[in-house]
Amino acid sequence: MDFNRYITAAEFPALADLFRMEGRRIVLTSGAAFARQAERNRRCGLVVKGAFRYVHLTAEGESSVVGYAFAGEFVGDYISMCNGLPSWVGIEAMCESELLCLDNERLETFYATDADHERLGRHLAEHLLAEVYERLLQCYVSTPQERYESLLRRCPDVLRLVSLKELASYLRVRPETLSRIRRRIR
Amino acid sequence: MDFNRYITAAEFPALADLFRMEGRRIVLTSGAAFARQAERNRRCGLVVKGAFRYVHLTAEGESSVVGYAFAGEFVGDYISMCNGLPSWVGIEAMCESELLCLDNERLETFYATDADHERLGRHLAEHLLAEVYERLLQCYVSTPQERYESLLRRCPDVLRLVSLKELASYLRVRPETLSRIRRRIR
DNA sequence: TGCATTTCTTGATTTGGGTCAAGATTCGTC
DNA sequence: GACGAATCTTGACCCAAATCAAGAAATGCA
Numbered sequence: 001m002d003f004n005r006y007i008t009a010a011e012f013p014a015l016a017d018l019f020r021m022e023g024r025r026i027v028l029t030s031g032a033a034f035a036r037q038a039e040r041n042r043r044c045g046l047v048v049k050g051a052f053r054y055v056h057l058t059a060e061g062e063s064s065v066v067g068y069a070f071a072g073e074f075v076g077d078y079i080s081m082c083n084g085l086p087s088w089v090g091i092e093a094m095c096e097s098e099l100l101c102l103d104n105e106r107l108e109t110f111y112a113t114d115a116d117h118e119r120l121g122r123h124l125a126e127h128l129l130a131e132v133y134e135r136l137l138q139c140y141v142s143t144p145q146e147r148y149e150s151l152l153r154r155c156p157d158v159l160r161l162v163s164l165k166e167l168a169s170y171l172r173v174r175p176e177t178l179s180r181i182r183r184r185i186r
Numbered sequence: 187m188d189f190n191r192y193i194t195a196a197e198f199p200a201l202a203d204l205f206r207m208e209g210r211r212i213v214l215t216s217g218a219a220f221a222r223q224a225e226r227n228r229r230c231g232l233v234v235k236g237a238f239r240y241v242h243l244t245a246e247g248e249s250s251v252v253g254y255a256f257a258g259e260f261v262g263d264y265i266s267m268c269n270g271l272p273s274w275v276g277i278e279a280m281c282e283s284e285l286l287c288l289d290n291e292r293l294e295t296f297y298a299t300d301a302d303h304e305r306l307g308r309h310l311a312e313h314l315l316a317e318v319y320e321r322l323l324q325c326y327v328s329t330p331q332e333r334y335e336s337l338l339r340r341c342p343d344v345l346r347l348v349s350l351k352e353l354a355s356y357l358r359v360r361p362e363t364l365s366r367i368r369r370r371i372r
Numbered sequence: 373t374g375c376a377t378t379t380c381t382t383g384a385t386t387t388g389g390g391t392c393a394a395g396a397t398t399c400g401t402c
Numbered sequence: 403g404a405c406g407a408a409t410c411t412t413g414a415c416c417c418a419a420a421t422c423a424a425g426a427a428a429t430g431c432a
Contacts, residue, residue, distance in 0.1 A: 056326060064326045079319050082312040088323050111305070118304030119297070125311035126268045132318045133265050137274055139325040140242060140250050140358060144419080165379065172326060177419055179381055330389080351409065363389055365411055 007074045007127060009046055014120055015074075018110055019046035023100025028093040035077055037090040042104040044076025050097025051161065054089045065162075065170045068094075075099060078128055081107075094162075144173045145181050193260045193313060195232055200306055201260075204296055205232035209286025214279040221263055223276040228290040230262025236283025237347070240275045251348075251356045254280075261285060264314055267293075280348075330359045331367050 009016035023046060028034060035041035037057055052075050054067040066089060069075035080087035081104050111121045138147065148171055151158060158167065168178040195202035209232060214220060221227035223243055238261050240253035252275060255261035266273035267290050297307045324333065334357055337344060344353065354364040 056323060058327050062327075066323065066326060079312075079316045083316055088320075111308070112301075115298075115301035115304050118301050118308055122297070122304060122308035122311050125308055125315050126265075129311055129315040129318060130265045130269055132315060132322055134274075136318055136322045136325065137242060137252070139322070140252060141244050163379065174420060175380075176382085176421085180419090183381085349409065360390060361410075362391085362412085366389090369411080 007124065009072050009074070011127070012074075012120065012124060014117075015124065016046060019100040019102060022106065023102050026099050026101050028097050028099075030093055030095045030097075032093050033090055034075065034093065034099075035080075035087055035089075035091040037088065038086045040084060041077050041080050041087045041091075042084065043101055044074060044078065044081055044104075044107070045099035045101040047071050047073050047075050048098040048100060050099075051094040052091050052097065053094050053162075053166070054091050056089045063169065064172070065166050067170075068162075078125075082125075144171055144177060145184070147171050148178065148181055149185070193310065195258050195260070197313070198260075198306065198310060200303075201310065202232060204293075205286040205288060208292065209288050212285050212287050214283050214285070216279055216281045216283075218279050219276055220261065220279065220285070221266075221273055221275075221277040223274065224272045226270060227263050227266045227273045227277075228270065229287055230260060230264065230267060230290075230293070231285035231287040233257050233259050233261050234284040234286060236285075237280040238277050238283065239280050239348075239352075240277050242275045249355065250358065251352050254348075264311075268311075330357055330363060331370070333357050334364065334367055335371070 009019075025048075026034075026045065028050075034045070034052060035043075037055070047069055049071055051071070052069040053065050054069075054077075056064045056066050058064075069091075075091060077087040077089055077091065079085075107121075111117045138150075142150070148167075151167075151171070155161075162170075164178055164182075165175045168175040171178060173181075195205075211234075212220075212231065214236075220231070220238060221229075223241070233255055235257055237257070238255045239251050240255075240263075242250045242252050244250075255277075261277060263273040263275055263277065265271075293307075297303045324336075328336070334353075337353075337357070341347075348356075350364055350368075351361045354361040357364060359367075
């Protein structure tokens with residue numbers, strides 16, 4: 001879900017195969033929603049083409065981009081999928097995108113057929129956990145400038161992918177502040 | 187690990203049984219370390235008595251309390267345990283505490299013996315993921331005051347358990363600020 | 373190409389939390 | 403109970419980011 005530490009098909013080939021064999025091919029136009037905030041989203045996908053952003057909307061109407069998924073990565077609100085609760089985020093296509101989609105039931109029966117599959121599911125969850133955890137710890141320790149620099153190091157062409165305004169939202173600062181951070185560094 | 191959304195023995199009875207059957211009984215005095223930051227910690231425990239805090243130390247020597255574990259809950263740096271990397275946090279006893287301890291190998295062989303056990307492990311990881319994820323989203327949306335009020339709602343007697351100084355660290359504010367927040371609410 | 377819209381930058385001002393400092397209160401220990 | 407240490411509160415001041423505002427640059431589209 002994150003700029004660099006995403007969950008890629010390459011890391012979970014057996015899972016990727018499942019999506020390739022059985023996934024329903026879905027094409028979304030730019031801006032179209034794959035999942036809506038506050039709804040239950042019991043499906044996920046493997047991104048074949050394009051890109052997705054995860055957006056959280058507060059009660060006051062403020063929106064924050066909290067993550068991304070690109071081609072070759074899995075996309076979906078894994079947590080909402082697991083526990084069946086309404087999703088905290090919406091997921092929308094950033095451009096014309098294509099994915100292979102499976103619903104949670106199919107994933108659960110896949111897990112259930114084999115202890116190795118269960119283990120795979122565990123490793124997937126552990127992998128995601130490690131990433132979210134690291135992001136959380138960054139909240140405790142890093143300044144906006146550090147977050148910006150660390151992000152650039154991880155994904156140097158991030159600026160070709162998203163606007164500064166959106167990047168600011170991801171870094172949890174105002175666009176003006178990001179603009180000033182960038183001037184400071186130059 | 188958190189004040190309310192911890193992983194309890196009651197939620198994972200089969201796992202709790204494993205700890206009760208095979209766990210090594212360890213008694214720690216107040217302040218003693220169960221796990222050290224920057225080291226690999228490949229064991230975890232079920233807290234029988236007492237309480238533990240998770241502390242992250244920055245390079246500048248600032249310390250933040252990032253979580254807790256109480257009696258009836260599991261304790262350990264699950265992420266460090268899974269991926270074998272050095273831990274981001276230390277875990278220390280807040281008072282004289284007793285726990286039943288297992289190392290990662292035993293847990294892995296437990297998972298490996300049965301598809302049901304693998305599934306249990308998956309659910310555990312998913313459960314943890316959901317919690318850490320919620321904490322992360324809180325970073326994006328909540329003010330210190332909101333974090334304080336939400337914490338009080340979840341764990342009304344938190345103030346009898348930890349000092350305001352420590353609570354401030356958990357809420358990611360200075361003690362003075364927490365003091366002012368409390369005056370504001372009164 | 374020209375116009376409208378959005379994004380981006382820059383400056384001025386405000387504000388929330390941090391820092392520093394000084395008491396008050398609580399707690400532990402002898 | 404008295405003393406010392408730690409915690410807690412309060413005030414004064416500082417600073418980084420938010421807010422407000424205005425103009426420049428880029429983008430989209432007719």
